[in-house]
Amino acid sequence: MESLTQLRERLPELEKLNVRLGCIVQGTAAEAAEVCGQYGMAEKCIPDPEKESYAKLGLDRTTLGAMVFASDELKARRKENRAAGFSVSIKKSFMPHCDIFLLPGAALVAKGGKILWLHRGAHPGDLPPADELPTRVRQNLQD
Amino acid sequence: MSVKAMANPAVGDAVPECVYRDGAGNERRLSELWGEGPALIVWLRHFG
Numbered sequence: 554m555e556s557l558t559q560l561r562e563r564l565p566e567l568e569k570l571n572v573r574l575g576c577i578v579q580g581t582a583a584e585a586a587e588v589c590g591q592y593g594m595a596e597k598c599i600p601d602p603e604k605e606s607y608a609k610l611g612l613d614r615t616t617l618g619a620m621v622f623a624s625d626e627l628k629a630r631r632k633e634n635r636a637a638g639f640s641v642s643i644k645k646s647f648m649p650h651c652d653i654f655l656l657p658g659a660a661l662v663a664k665g666g667k668i669l670w671l672h673r674g675a676h677p678g679d680l681p682p683a684d685e686l687p688t689r690v691r692q693n694l695q696d
Numbered sequence: 697m698s699v700k701a702m703a704n705p706a707v708g709d710a711v712p713e714c715v716y717r718d719g720a721g722n723e724r725r726l727s728e729l730w731g732e733g734p735a736l737i738v739w740l741r742h743f744g
Binding site: 556557560567570571572573574575576577578579580581582583584585586588599600601605606607609610611612642645646647648651652653655656657658659660661662663664665666667668669670671677680686690694 | 703704705706707708709710711712713714716717718719721724726727729730731732733734735736737738739740741742743
Protein backbone atom coordinates (compact mmCIF):
# COMPACT_ATOMS: atom_id res chain seq x y z
CA MET A 554 0.00 0.00 0.00
CA GLU A 555 1.81 3.03 -1.26
CA SER A 556 0.34 5.52 1.19
CA LEU A 557 0.26 3.86 4.61
CA THR A 558 3.98 4.19 5.20
CA GLN A 559 3.91 7.89 4.45
CA LEU A 560 0.77 8.50 6.48
CA ARG A 561 2.27 6.74 9.48
CA GLU A 562 5.15 9.22 9.45
CA ARG A 563 2.67 12.12 9.68
CA LEU A 564 0.76 10.81 12.67
CA PRO A 565 2.65 12.84 15.32
CA GLU A 566 1.95 16.11 13.48
CA LEU A 567 -1.72 15.28 13.01
CA GLU A 568 -2.07 14.35 16.65
CA LYS A 569 -0.55 17.68 17.66
CA LEU A 570 -3.27 19.33 15.59
CA ASN A 571 -5.88 17.22 17.41
CA VAL A 572 -6.95 15.67 14.13
CA ARG A 573 -7.89 12.01 14.06
CA LEU A 574 -6.70 9.99 11.10
CA GLY A 575 -8.84 7.28 9.56
CA CYS A 576 -7.65 5.17 6.64
CA ILE A 577 -10.45 3.40 4.82
CA VAL A 578 -9.34 0.18 3.17
CA GLN A 579 -10.91 -2.30 0.78
CA GLY A 580 -11.20 -5.34 3.00
CA THR A 581 -12.75 -6.94 6.03
CA ALA A 582 -11.69 -6.10 9.57
CA ALA A 583 -9.52 -9.23 9.66
CA GLU A 584 -7.86 -8.34 6.37
CA ALA A 585 -7.32 -4.76 7.50
CA ALA A 586 -5.78 -5.93 10.76
CA GLU A 587 -3.44 -8.26 8.92
CA VAL A 588 -2.29 -5.93 6.16
CA CYS A 589 -2.39 -2.57 7.95
CA GLY A 590 -0.78 -4.18 10.97
CA GLN A 591 2.31 -4.83 8.89
CA TYR A 592 2.62 -1.07 8.60
CA GLY A 593 1.87 -0.41 12.24
CA MET A 594 -1.42 1.16 11.22
CA ALA A 595 -4.03 -1.42 12.18
CA GLU A 596 -5.75 0.94 14.62
CA LYS A 597 -6.08 3.63 11.98
CA CYS A 598 -7.58 1.42 9.27
CA ILE A 599 -11.32 1.17 8.78
CA PRO A 600 -12.63 -1.83 6.85
CA ASP A 601 -14.94 -1.26 3.92
CA PRO A 602 -15.15 -4.57 2.06
CA GLU A 603 -18.21 -3.48 0.11
CA LYS A 604 -16.57 -0.19 -0.87
CA GLU A 605 -19.72 1.58 0.30
CA SER A 606 -17.95 4.72 1.46
CA TYR A 607 -15.95 4.90 -1.77
CA ALA A 608 -19.18 4.91 -3.73
CA LYS A 609 -20.87 7.44 -1.46
CA LEU A 610 -17.93 9.79 -1.77
CA GLY A 611 -18.11 9.47 -5.56
CA LEU A 612 -14.65 8.04 -6.09
CA ASP A 613 -14.06 6.99 -9.67
CA ARG A 614 -12.37 3.95 -11.20
CA THR A 615 -9.27 4.08 -13.35
CA THR A 616 -8.15 2.16 -16.43
CA LEU A 617 -5.70 -0.67 -16.96
CA GLY A 618 -3.47 1.71 -18.92
CA ALA A 619 -3.20 4.10 -16.00
CA MET A 620 -2.24 1.18 -13.79
CA VAL A 621 0.45 -0.15 -16.11
CA PHE A 622 1.91 3.23 -17.00
CA ALA A 623 2.12 4.57 -13.47
CA SER A 624 2.17 8.30 -12.87
CA ASP A 625 5.25 10.00 -11.46
CA GLU A 626 3.39 10.45 -8.16
CA LEU A 627 2.62 6.75 -7.93
CA LYS A 628 6.20 5.84 -8.81
CA ALA A 629 7.43 8.20 -6.08
CA ARG A 630 5.13 6.60 -3.50
CA ARG A 631 6.29 3.13 -4.48
CA LYS A 632 9.91 4.24 -4.19
CA GLU A 633 9.32 5.65 -0.71
CA ASN A 634 7.49 2.50 0.25
CA ARG A 635 10.37 0.30 -0.90
CA ALA A 636 12.79 2.48 1.07
CA ALA A 637 10.67 1.78 4.16
CA GLY A 638 10.87 -1.93 3.52
CA PHE A 639 7.64 -2.56 1.66
CA SER A 640 6.95 -3.34 -1.96
CA VAL A 641 3.95 -3.73 -4.20
CA SER A 642 2.34 -7.11 -3.69
CA ILE A 643 0.36 -8.59 -6.56
CA LYS A 644 -1.07 -11.19 -4.20
CA LYS A 645 -2.44 -8.55 -1.84
CA SER A 646 -3.69 -6.43 -4.72
CA PHE A 647 -6.04 -9.23 -5.67
CA MET A 648 -7.34 -10.06 -2.21
CA PRO A 649 -11.05 -10.91 -2.34
CA HIS A 650 -12.45 -7.46 -1.57
CA CYS A 651 -9.92 -5.36 -3.46
CA ASP A 652 -10.87 -3.43 -6.58
CA ILE A 653 -7.55 -2.52 -8.17
CA PHE A 654 -9.21 0.08 -10.36
CA LEU A 655 -10.83 2.07 -7.59
CA LEU A 656 -9.20 5.45 -7.07
CA PRO A 657 -8.14 7.04 -3.79
CA GLY A 658 -9.49 10.10 -2.03
CA ALA A 659 -9.09 12.22 1.07
CA ALA A 660 -11.19 14.60 3.12
CA LEU A 661 -10.76 16.84 6.10
CA VAL A 662 -13.93 16.79 8.15
CA ALA A 663 -14.89 19.21 10.89
CA LYS A 664 -16.38 18.10 14.18
CA GLY A 665 -19.96 17.25 13.27
CA GLY A 666 -19.24 16.01 9.76
CA LYS A 667 -18.93 19.04 7.49
CA ILE A 668 -16.35 18.59 4.72
CA LEU A 669 -13.69 21.29 4.90
CA TRP A 670 -11.43 19.97 2.17
CA LEU A 671 -11.96 17.19 -0.33
CA HIS A 672 -9.78 15.48 -2.87
CA ARG A 673 -10.96 12.81 -5.31
CA GLY A 674 -8.12 11.03 -7.06
CA ALA A 675 -8.02 11.36 -10.85
CA HIS A 676 -5.44 8.60 -11.34
CA PRO A 677 -3.89 5.83 -9.20
CA GLY A 678 -1.18 8.02 -7.66
CA ASP A 679 -3.40 11.02 -7.14
CA LEU A 680 -3.39 11.58 -3.40
CA PRO A 681 -1.77 14.69 -1.97
CA PRO A 682 1.69 13.81 -0.63
CA ALA A 683 1.42 12.81 3.02
CA ASP A 684 4.01 15.39 4.04
CA GLU A 685 1.70 18.14 2.72
CA LEU A 686 -1.32 16.96 4.67
CA PRO A 687 -0.53 18.67 8.00
CA THR A 688 -0.18 21.99 6.16
CA ARG A 689 -3.50 21.49 4.38
CA VAL A 690 -5.11 20.61 7.68
CA ARG A 691 -3.77 23.79 9.32
CA GLN A 692 -4.93 25.96 6.41
CA ASN A 693 -8.42 24.53 6.31
CA LEU A 694 -8.97 24.50 10.05
CA GLN A 695 -8.07 28.19 10.19
CA ASP A 696 -10.55 29.18 7.44
CA MET B 697 -24.28 22.08 13.44
CA SER B 698 -26.22 19.66 11.37
CA VAL B 699 -25.25 18.99 7.80
CA LYS B 700 -27.17 16.79 5.40
CA ALA B 701 -25.27 13.91 3.83
CA MET B 702 -25.60 13.49 0.08
CA ALA B 703 -24.09 11.46 -2.74
CA ASN B 704 -20.96 12.88 -4.38
CA PRO B 705 -20.58 15.51 -1.67
CA ALA B 706 -18.63 18.72 -2.06
CA VAL B 707 -16.86 21.00 0.39
CA GLY B 708 -19.47 22.26 2.84
CA ASP B 709 -21.60 19.14 2.60
CA ALA B 710 -21.66 16.36 5.16
CA VAL B 711 -19.33 13.49 4.64
CA PRO B 712 -21.40 10.34 4.01
CA GLU B 713 -22.04 8.12 7.01
CA CYS B 714 -21.15 4.47 6.82
CA VAL B 715 -21.52 1.58 9.22
CA TYR B 716 -18.85 -1.07 9.47
CA ARG B 717 -17.82 -4.01 11.64
CA ASP B 718 -14.61 -3.78 13.62
CA GLY B 719 -12.28 -6.64 14.46
CA ALA B 720 -14.41 -7.66 17.44
CA GLY B 721 -17.54 -7.81 15.27
CA ASN B 722 -18.99 -4.66 16.77
CA GLU B 723 -21.01 -2.30 14.62
CA ARG B 724 -19.21 1.03 14.32
CA ARG B 725 -19.95 4.28 12.56
CA LEU B 726 -17.57 6.33 10.47
CA SER B 727 -18.90 9.42 12.23
CA GLU B 728 -17.13 8.32 15.41
CA LEU B 729 -14.04 9.79 13.76
CA TRP B 730 -15.37 13.33 13.77
CA GLY B 731 -17.60 13.16 16.81
CA GLU B 732 -15.21 14.95 19.13
CA GLY B 733 -13.07 16.94 16.74
CA PRO B 734 -11.82 17.19 13.18
CA ALA B 735 -10.72 14.14 11.25
CA LEU B 736 -8.61 13.47 8.22
CA ILE B 737 -10.00 10.54 6.26
CA VAL B 738 -8.08 8.83 3.50
CA TRP B 739 -9.67 6.34 1.13
CA LEU B 740 -6.83 4.07 0.14
CA ARG B 741 -6.41 1.98 -2.94
CA HIS B 742 -6.19 -1.80 -2.89
CA PHE B 743 -4.09 -3.67 -0.35
CA GLY B 744 -1.19 -4.36 -2.71
